[in-house]
Amino acid sequence: MSDEERKPSSTVIKYLLIAIAFLATMVCSAVVSIFVYKTIMEKKSEATVDQEIVTKENIAFDEFTIYPLAEKGMVKFKINAEVNDVKVKDYLDKKKPAVRDIITRGVMMFKIEEIKKIYQNEDLHKSxxxxxxxxxxxxxxxESSFLGGQKKKKFLVVKVNVYDFSAMTME
Known part of the structure; x- marks a missing residue:
């Protein structure tokens, strides 16, 4: 009698194990499906980022006075940056010291005549x-939703205006 009792219980255990394995497979496939869907939507939204960029805000920087390393002289100019979102303006406001440092280091490496030429060709603006x-x-x-339903927005500086430019050598 003990053999007969074990047989039905062992078949029940087999069916329970099969059911548990099936449920585990379903849960794993659901998790993988959500992950794949999310990554596909992120790639799709990156590909469909609006190419049309509209200027929304302006940020003005204080006057730059830079003394080039290559020769004795002085370069003065002001910068106005047109950005596509208020968040960019706020971010650049927080980073103004870093911005000033990077721009100053870049400009001070040139000679006065080179800086004038770069300014006239608008390469200074682009750089x-x-x-x-x-x-x-x-x-x-x-902030994006769990399934990546929101389009990614590209935050950037649309245009830079350099004005009140003067560069002179000193002897």
Whole structure:
């Protein structure tokens, strides 16, 4: 009689183990599906980031007075940066000392004539814009939903205006 009692209980245990394995497989596949869906949506939203960038805010920096290392002279100018979001303006306001340092270091490496030429070709504007966008990088975050339903927004400096520019050599 003990053999007959063990047989039904062993078959019940087999069915329970099969059911548990099936449920574990279903849970694992659901987790993997959610992960795959989330990564696909992130890649899709990165690909569909709006290429049309609109200027929303302006940020003005104090006057830069830079003394080049290559020769005795002085360069003065002011910068106005057009950004595409208020968050960028706030972030750059917090990072103004770092921005001033990076721009100063970049400009002081040139000679006065080189700086004048770079300014006239608007390469100075582009290089400052590039440096500002490197500072911003991916440091500004947007809250997104669990399944990645929100589009990612690219935060950046749209345009840099350099004005009140003067460069002179001193002897």
């Amino acid at each position: 400052i814009q590039k440096e500002l966008n490197l500072i911003i990088g991916d440091n500004i975050k947007v």
